[in-house]
Each structure stands twice: as structure tokens, then as C-alpha cells.
Amino acid sequence: MATDIELTGTSGADAYGPDNPAPLIEAPRARTARTPKATRTNFELYGWLFMRLSGIVLVVLVLGHLLIQLVLDGGVSKIGFAFVAGRWASPFWQTWDLVMLWLAMLHGANGLRTIINDYAERDNTRLWLKMLLYTATVFTVLLGTLVIFTFDPNIR
Amino acid sequence: MSTATLPKGAEGGPVDSAENSASHLITATIRIRRFNPEVSGEASWQDFRIEIDPKERVLDALHQIKWEVDGTLTFRRSCAHGICGSDAMRINGRNRLACKTLIKDINPDKPITVEPIKGLTVLKDLVVDMDPFFQAYRDVMPFLVTSGNEPTRERRQSAADRERFDDTTKCILCAACTSSCPVFWNDGQYFGPAAIVNAHRFIFDSRDEAGEQRLEILNDRDGVWRCRTTFNCTDACPRGIEVTKAIQEVKRALITRRF
Incomplete structure (x- = not known):
């Protein structure tokens, strides 16, 4: 199978030599005009730290939330409009839910950002997936914040 | 016989x-x-x-x-x-x-x-094709950088200072660690464990003066923060280098430098 292949390159029209150099294969990491510039910021550092710190806080917030909502005092059957209205009358629970909303959304969004960076192969796919992610995150965070602060228990 | x-x-x-x-x-x-x-x-x-x-x-x-x-x-x-x-x-x-x-x-x-x-x-x-691997290696400046006059004999270092980076001097650049890293598999842009190990070798060398520059390089998008701590690299290393530990030490140096 290999016998009919010209290996020496000394004969034939396609032979590589000083006048007909072999094509140059560029190293994937080589600096080109399209290579993104070094950012020189600490964004990735802060992102990494945020994941660890928010994770620790979220363990308390989310497990506490689940315990109160689903286990204690009658469990899930007690949850209704009145229950939510009662809780959000207190600034403590407003703050708890607000912090949980922000941390969980940003924690999840940053996690998904790294997954998209890892697994989206084409630049365009990566861009659009991240745009979608950021839009959804901003929308959810703003809507949730709005609801927590403008909640009206007398609505009908 | x-x-x-x-x-x-x-x-x-x-x-x-x-x-x-x-x-x-x-x-x-x-x-x-x-x-x-x-x-x-x-x-x-x-x-x-x-x-x-x-x-x-x-x-x-x-x-x-x-x-x-x-x-x-x-x-x-x-x-x-x-x-x-x-x-x-x-x-x-x-x-x-x-x-x-x-x-x-x-x-x-x-x-x-x-x-x-x-x-x-x-x-x-x-x-x-090992080119991307060696390009990442070159990018972290794997050579001694100093300033001032050269000493006449040798650059002295205490045994404790030498011990600090002893583990990462063992690297033979075989690429077993980098090519076992799932983050490197994804797009090949992550510097990879081997490059970070060789940066570590100079960052923690008391005689070297370019630690800041190397930390700056590894602080970027494709630097140490992409490490997911899966320990594939430590398992793969034929020289028994604690690769993941070295990467974590670089992360810690970046954080303590900042805060």
C-alpha cells in the first residue's frame, strides 16, 4: 500500500524543494491578527473566586429555603399566596430571597458561561449562546428583583 | 555462562x-x-x-x-x-x-x-503534532529571567528555596498531562498542565525575577482559571509530579497577590 507512494520527493512535478517549498502548517496557538488580545484584567480571577464564595453562601440560603418551604410547619401544603405575602412583609425574608436570587442566577450563569466557552466550537455559536445566556440572566434577575420589591399583598 | x-x-x-x-x-x-x-x-x-x-x-x-x-x-x-x-x-x-x-x-x-x-x-x-503543546510551553517563558550584573560563579540558593519548586523541575515535557486534560481537549487554547507546571518551576524560584509576568500570563482567559481540578494530569504524569497541586499553588499565588 505504501509502495506506490513517492516518499523521497526527488522526482515528480509535485516534489517539494527550494523552488517549491512545502506548505507551512501554522501552529494553532500562534499569534495571528484574529487571536484575541490578552485582556490583562482579573475578570477570570474574580469569576473563579465568586463561584467558591457564592457557593458557600448558597448552601446555607438554598438548604434553609428548602427546609422552610418544604419540610417545616406542614411542608409544601402550607404554601399559598398568604404564606408568600406573610414572608415578604418582613425585610429579613425579602433580603434572603433577593440575595438568593442574585447569587444563584449569577453563579449559574457563570457556570454556564464556562461550559459554553469549553464546548462551543465555533466563535459564532459561542457568541450567540452567551448572548442568550446573558439576556436570560438579566431578565430573570431584574424581574425577580422587581417582584420582591413591588409585591403587593392586596392585589386582586 | x-x-x-x-x-x-x-x-x-x-x-x-x-x-x-x-x-x-x-x-x-x-x-x-x-x-x-x-x-x-x-x-x-x-x-x-x-x-x-x-x-x-x-x-x-x-x-x-x-x-x-x-x-x-x-x-x-x-x-x-x-x-x-x-x-x-x-x-x-x-x-x-x-x-x-x-x-x-x-x-x-x-x-x-x-x-x-x-x-x-x-x-x-x-x-x-506537538506544536500547540510546545507553543503553550514557550508562552509562559520557561527560562531564567534576572537583572543586574551576573555573578562570577553561580546563583546561590538555600536548600529550602530549592525545595520550594523541586517537584516541578521533574517535568520531561511528554504531554501526558496536557493531553489527558478535558479542558485542553475542548479547544486546545487552555495553556494546559505542562505549561503551568513549567511556569510554576520559575514562579517559585527565588533567583528568578519574572514571576509577575508569568502570573499575568496565567491570569488570563486561557490560564489557570480554566482548570477544573479533575486530577487527570496528576494521574497521568509518568514522573509522579503533583500537577494539580502545582496549578493550585499558582492560583493561590494569583489570589494572594491580588488581596
Whole structure:
């Protein structure tokens, strides 16, 4: 199978030599005009730290939330409009839910950002997936914040 | 010389009778991932059944195949004694050096699979394009940077200062760690464990003065923050370097530098 292949390159029209150099294969990491510039910021550092710190806080917030909502005092059957209205009358629970909303959304969004960076192969796919992610995150965070602060228990 | 006087486990010498040396040979199946771009664009598995001493290494099996069965089999090896780092390959699904892996240690009863390391372009059979790997290595400035006058004799360092980065001086640049890293597999832009290990070697060297620059390079998008701490690199390292620990130490240096 290999016998009919010209290996020496000394004969034939396609032979590589000083006048007909072999094509140059560029190293994937080589600096080109399209290579993104070094950012020189600490964004990735802060992102990494945020994941660890928010994770620790979220363990308390989310497990506490689940315990109160689903286990204690009658469990899930007690949850209704009145229950939510009662809780959000207190600034403590407003703050708890607000912090949980922000941390969980940003924690999840940053996690998904790294997954998209890892697994989206084409630049365009990566861009659009991240745009979608950021839009959804901003929308959810703003809507949730709005609801927590403008909640009206007398609505009908 | 009689073979009976040889110490236990010694290789049969040339004076060994044929029956004597054949008695401890076993039949092993070596299943090799073959790829030849001049023949086919697809890689495929090929089985070789060979008679081999189980105390031989996988590299010896590859030699036997190349020299006696199929001369087109292509792989890299230079020193063949675990120092040059040429023959890292994926043996039975794990990155190892073929010259440091004994046949008897990887269950020769089943076919032994030998593949090129992952995450780098395969050129032929077990040979991959190492350029991206070495480019990442060059990017972290793996050389001593100092200022001022050169000392007349040597650059002195205390034993404790030397100990600080001793582990990462052992790297032989075989790429077993980097090509076992799932983050590197994804897009090949992550610097990879080997480059970070070699940056670590100079960042924590008391004689070097460019630690800040190297930390700055590794602080970027494709630097240490992409590490997911999966420990694949530590498992893969044929030199036993605690690679993940070295990466974590670079992360800690970045954080303590900032706060």
C-alpha cells in the first residue's frame, strides 16, 4: 500500500524543494491578527473566586429555603399566596430571597458561561449562546428583583 | 555462562537456548490505532498478535511489531528510558510512557490498546503534532529571567528555596498531562498542565525575577482559571509530579497577590 507512494520527493512535478517549498502548517496557538488580545484584567480571577464564595453562601440560603418551604410547619401544603405575602412583609425574608436570587442566577450563569466557552466550537455559536445566556440572566434577575420589591399583598 | 546463575528476573542473554527463552514468552494482542493520511482519512484499529516476555515494556512490543511485522508502524521514541518524554501514548485508555509500562502490569490476557495521545492532531499512527503543546510551553517563558550584573560563579540558593519548586523541575515535557486534560481537549487554547507546571518551576524560584509576568500570563482567559481540578494530569504524569497541586499553588499565588 505504501509502495506506490513517492516518499523521497526527488522526482515528480509535485516534489517539494527550494523552488517549491512545502506548505507551512501554522501552529494553532500562534499569534495571528484574529487571536484575541490578552485582556490583562482579573475578570477570570474574580469569576473563579465568586463561584467558591457564592457557593458557600448558597448552601446555607438554598438548604434553609428548602427546609422552610418544604419540610417545616406542614411542608409544601402550607404554601399559598398568604404564606408568600406573610414572608415578604418582613425585610429579613425579602433580603434572603433577593440575595438568593442574585447569587444563584449569577453563579449559574457563570457556570454556564464556562461550559459554553469549553464546548462551543465555533466563535459564532459561542457568541450567540452567551448572548442568550446573558439576556436570560438579566431578565430573570431584574424581574425577580422587581417582584420582591413591588409585591403587593392586596392585589386582586 | 550458565543461565542458572543469572539472578531471578534477569533477561535471557544471547547464550540462552531457544527453548529456555521461549518458555516464559506469552502471546499478547496489541491493538493499535492506525492512521495514515496517504492511504485513508479514517483511523482504524489493527491487532497484532506477538510472542513477548511479559517483563518487557510496551515500547519493546511496538519495536517488535515495527521491526518484524509491519515496518510502516510509526511512533516516537528517543531514549527509551523514561527521560526524553517522546513516547507518551494512550495505553489501555490511560496516558503513559510506552517505555515505562511493563506488559505484565497492564493485563496481557486482554488486547492491549495503544492510541495516540488525545487533543493534538494525529499526523500518522501514534505520532501527533506537538506544536500547540510546545507553543503553550514557550508562552509562559520557561527560562531564567534576572537583572543586574551576573555573578562570577553561580546563583546561590538555600536548600529550602530549592525545595520550594523541586517537584516541578521533574517535568520531561511528554504531554501526558496536557493531553489527558478535558479542558485542553475542548479547544486546545487552555495553556494546559505542562505549561503551568513549567511556569510554576520559575514562579517559585527565588533567583528568578519574572514571576509577575508569568502570573499575568496565567491570569488570563486561557490560564489557570480554566482548570477544573479533575486530577487527570496528576494521574497521568509518568514522573509522579503533583500537577494539580502545582496549578493550585499558582492560583493561590494569583489570589494572594491580588488581596
